[in-house]
Amino acid sequence: MAEHAGTVPAPRAPFGTRLGNAMAERGPLCVGIDPHPALLRDWGLPDTADGLRTFSATVLAAVAPMAAAIKPQVALYERHGAAGFAVLEELLSDATAAGVLTIADAKRGDIGSTMAAYADAWLREGSPLAADAVTLSPYLGFESLRPALDLAAATGRGIFVLALTSNPEGASVQHVGGTDSVAGRIVRAAATENARAAPGVLGSVGLVVGATVGAALTELGLDLAAVRGPLLAPGLGAQGATAADLRRTFGGAYPQVLGTSSRGILAAGPTVSGVRAAARATLDSLEAAARLGAD
Amino acid sequence: MAEHAGTVPAPRAPFGTRLGNAMAERGPLCVGIDPHPALLRDWGLPDTADGLRTFSATVLAAVAPMAAAIKPQVALYERHGAAGFAVLEELLSDATAAGVLTIADAKRGDIGSTMAAYADAWLREGSPLAADAVTLSPYLGFESLRPALDLAAATGRGIFVLALTSNPEGASVQHVGGTDSVAGRIVRAAATENARAAPGVLGSVGLVVGATVGAALTELGLDLAAVRGPLLAPGLGAQGATAADLRRTFGGAYPQVLGTSSRGILAAGPTVSGVRAAARATLDSLEAAARLGAD
Numbered sequence: 354m355a356e357h358a359g360t361v362p363a364p365r366a367p368f369g370t371r372l373g374n375a376m377a378e379r380g381p382l383c384v385g386i387d388p389h390p391a392l393l394r395d396w397g398l399p400d401t402a403d404g405l406r407t408f409s410a411t412v413l414a415a416v417a418p419m420a421a422a423i424k425p426q427v428a429l430y431e432r433h434g435a436a437g438f439a440v441l442e443e444l445l446s447d448a449t450a451a452g453v454l455t456i457a458d459a460k461r462g463d464i465g466s467t468m469a470a471y472a473d474a475w476l477r478e479g480s481p482l483a484a485d486a487v488t489l490s491p492y493l494g495f496e497s498l499r500p501a502l503d504l505a506a507a508t509g510r511g512i513f514v515l516a517l518t519s520n521p522e523g524a525s526v527q528h529v530g531g532t533d534s535v536a537g538r539i540v541r542a543a544a545t546e547n548a549r550a551a552p553g554v555l556g557s558v559g560l561v562v563g564a565t566v567g568a569a570l571t572e573l574g575l576d577l578a579a580v581r582g583p584l585l586a587p588g589l590g591a592q593g594a595t596a597a598d599l600r601r602t603f604g605g606a607y608p609q610v611l612g613t614s615s616r617g618i619l620a621a622g623p624t625v626s627g628v629r630a631a632a633r634a635t636l637d638s639l640e641a642a643a644r645l646g647a648d
Numbered sequence: 649m650a651e652h653a654g655t656v657p658a659p660r661a662p663f664g665t666r667l668g669n670a671m672a673e674r675g676p677l678c679v680g681i682d683p684h685p686a687l688l689r690d691w692g693l694p695d696t697a698d699g700l701r702t703f704s705a706t707v708l709a710a711v712a713p714m715a716a717a718i719k720p721q722v723a724l725y726e727r728h729g730a731a732g733f734a735v736l737e738e739l740l741s742d743a744t745a746a747g748v749l750t751i752a753d754a755k756r757g758d759i760g761s762t763m764a765a766y767a768d769a770w771l772r773e774g775s776p777l778a779a780d781a782v783t784l785s786p787y788l789g790f791e792s793l794r795p796a797l798d799l800a801a802a803t804g805r806g807i808f809v810l811a812l813t814s815n816p817e818g819a820s821v822q823h824v825g826g827t828d829s830v831a832g833r834i835v836r837a838a839a840t841e842n843a844r845a846a847p848g849v850l851g852s853v854g855l856v857v858g859a860t861v862g863a864a865l866t867e868l869g870l871d872l873a874a875v876r877g878p879l880l881a882p883g884l885g886a887q888g889a890t891a892a893d894l895r896r897t898f899g900g901a902y903p904q905v906l907g908t909s910s911r912g913i914l915a916a917g918p919t920v921s922g923v924r925a926a927a928r929a930t931l932d933s934l935e936a937a938a939r940l941g942a943d
Contacts (some may be wrong), residue, residue: 387729389761423921426767428758434737434776438730460783464721464815466684481729490757492787492810494817515787523787525833529825537818602940 363480368454368486368511369547370584375421375454376611381586381643382636383456384416384617386444387426392616396623402436405429409444413451415628419636422454422485423587424613428438442481449485456585457484459574460515464493469500476504476512486511488585489563492526502546502558505529511557513585516540517575534573540580547581549612555609556582564588564599564612576606577606584610590635596642612639659773663781663806664842664850670716670749670907675932676938678751678880679711680910681739682721687911691918697731700724704739707914708746710923714931717749717780718879719908725768737776744780751880752779755810759788764795771799771807781806783856783880787821790837795854797841806852808880811835812870814858823875829868835875842876850904851877859883859894859907872901879905885912885930907934 361517365371390400396411398404413423425444430437448455461471462613474480475487486505489512493514498514505512515537517527527536539575547556556640562570562577564586570577577584584603588594589612594602596612603610614635660666680894683703685695691706693699708718718738725732736752743750743876756766769775770782784793784807800807804889812822812831822831835855842851859863859870859881865872872879883889886909889897891907898905909930916926 387762388887389765426762426765428756428762428769431769431777432765432772432775434769435730435734435850438733442729458757460758460785462691463789464813464817467682467721467723470684470721470727472722474726474729477727480727481731482726490785490787492757492785492821493813493815494820494822496817496820497815518759518788520788520792522759522791525789525791526787526821526830527789529828529830531835533824535821535824535830618875 363507363509365507365509367557368549369550369557369582371485371509372421372454372511372611373555379419379421379612380557380636381639382420382632383422383611383613384412384420384618384632385426385587385613386412387615387619388429389629392619395620398623402433404432405437405440406443409440410447411622411625412628413444413448413453415625416632416638417451417453419632420453421611422456423448424433424456424458427457427459427481437474438482440609443567445482445484455484456581457482457487460488460490460499462490462493464497467496472501472504476501476508476510478508486559488513488515490515491539505557511559513559513561513583514543515541516543516560516565517562517569517573519565519588528569528573532574535574537573540575540577544580550581552567559583561585561587561647564602566619567602570602577603577609578606580609585613586610587613587615590614596638597645600642600645607643651846653916658802658804660804661705662804662845662852664805664814664845664852664877666780667716667749667906668850668879674714674716675776675931676735676906677715677927677932678717678719678754678906678908679707679913679927680719680721680882681707681907682910682914683724684817687914691914693918694894697728697735699727700732700735701738704735705742706920707923708743708748710747710920711927712746714927715748716906717751718743719751719753721910722752722754733777740777740779740816750779751808752777755783755785757785757788757793759792761919763792767796771796771803773803780864781808781854783808783810785810790834800852807853808854808856808878809834809838810863811838811855812857812861814860814883823868832868832870835870835872838877839875845876854878856880856882859889859897862897865897867911872898872904875901875904877904880908881905882908882910885909891933892940895937895940902938
């Protein structure tokens with residue numbers, strides 16, 4: 354059953370299988386945990402490691418019953434240096450104990466033994482920052498991420514590679530190449546990786562595709578259904594996309610979409626009940642959209 | 649004199665000016681501090697935060713008298729989570745106290761308020777991880793890095809943006825677009841930024857260009873001299889390039905090149921004198937190459 358045919362069995366089922374099960378049982382919601390300075394202020398918390406700790410624990414307590422995954426934004430912890438990373442270690446460990454999958458939104462990328470060190474940090478068994486999956490950036494080429502692909506397969510973890518984003522500046526890199534665009538190369542490489550996954554289950558190599566990329570998918574000829582991996586789609590809520598937009602944009606690939614909302618849910622704090630109600634409403638909208646036909 | 653025309657004066661001279669002065673006074677050597685597990689073992693050190701601390705302090709003591717800059721590889725500290733970042737904080741602070749410029753090799757990149765948080769982490773006055781410069785990755789578009797460009801200008805710090813690398817997989821992203829390649833767009837964007845720098849001094853927006861990129865520079869039509877910013881060129885020594893190769897590859901842009909060697913110097917440890925002699929030999933070769941004509 355394992356994706357990785359090594360001599361040492363993986364310590365857990367493949368990430369894609371585990372995420373697919375969580376999405377089937379709970380629904381396709383990923384809650385971004387982004388302790389921005391402005392949000393901390395709104396919540397009446399100090400912009401310190403202690404503030405991060407209270408914020409993180411509150412969001413986890415609120416969404417643990419219903420989120421398929423949480424996605425801490427590493428940059429917001431990194432702002433506080435070692436003390437911030439200590440809070441992130443606690444959050445990752447507490448989420449795992451609470452039965453919620455963790456996606457470290459780190460967007461790391463490098464080559465060779467340095468890439469292996471990033472893989473080690475986020476995907477190695479026993480690493481203090483080990484998560485169920487990590488986001489990666491492919492400016493150095495999809496294949497430069499190989500050490501992470503290999504370690505994820507060996508430990509039952511996953512990766513999400515940046516492919517196509519909706520920020521206006523993204524096109525200046527991702528759209529270059531026309532019919533053989535940079536984004537298209539990333540999409541096809543992920544599809545090739547997931548061809549090894551068992552039939553009918555999600556692969557463990559996901560992509561990050563902005564919720565508001567709109568027509569770029571068809572303009573660039575990207576076949577996301579063929580990727581067979583999970584699609585992390587940030588941009589739901591505060592960044593302007595509704596679940597129905599997501600359904601229209603992703604079409605036949607919508608069942609692979611993990612709808613990701615951060616500020617739209619976090620702004621409902623600082624109470625556990627406020628955050629929980631906002632997360633529930635977002636999840637309900639994602640599930641309602643799944644029942645719609647694509648336009 | 650300041651690059652940034654704000655109402656609050658920058659707390660120090662622009663990074664490009666400071667780096668240019670250091671290169672003129674000491675020579676164009678940047679020593680990479682990469683505590684790889686294999687190097688730690690070779691040095692008789694444990695693969696722990698304590699091992700990192702001894703390794704980092706030894707390299708700093710060895711090269712502080714002659715390096716224009718040190719470049720800690722963040723991935724190697726990140727492997728040890730919060731404890732590793734605590735060691736990195738100490739190294740950055742100790743290097744500044746020793747009068748050596750620091751370049752955090754982090755290759756970060758994101759958009760909007762998340763990019764602002766990465767800028768905050770590495771470039772904000774008083775941040776525990778503040779360095780003189782940080783390396784960034786532009787998969788989300790050069791303009792997505794704007795929060796770091798702005799904060800660096802305001803605090804007299806700098807950035808190095810990944811442009812063209814020598815790993816074989818890099819071409820699948822960086823070379824796409826032919827005469828209007830992805831790498832070319834990054835190079836031209838950096839040149840535009842540095843047009844604001846005072847005449848005759850280095851700008852504060854540098855690029856990462858592999859020491860062994862060879863003919864790709866001319867094939868893609870990249871004009872690095874026009875960038876007017878520093879060029880961080882990893883790959884000297886263990887990765888196969890000599891200083892003479894660097895001189896040939898970079899031609900008229902060689903005066904902007906900060907030759908970067910990691911393993912070639914670090915392998916001469918664990919003694920301070922061993923590391924210092926290897927750094928001195930590398931620096932001598934870089935200075936000898938400056939006196940050669942380009943082929």
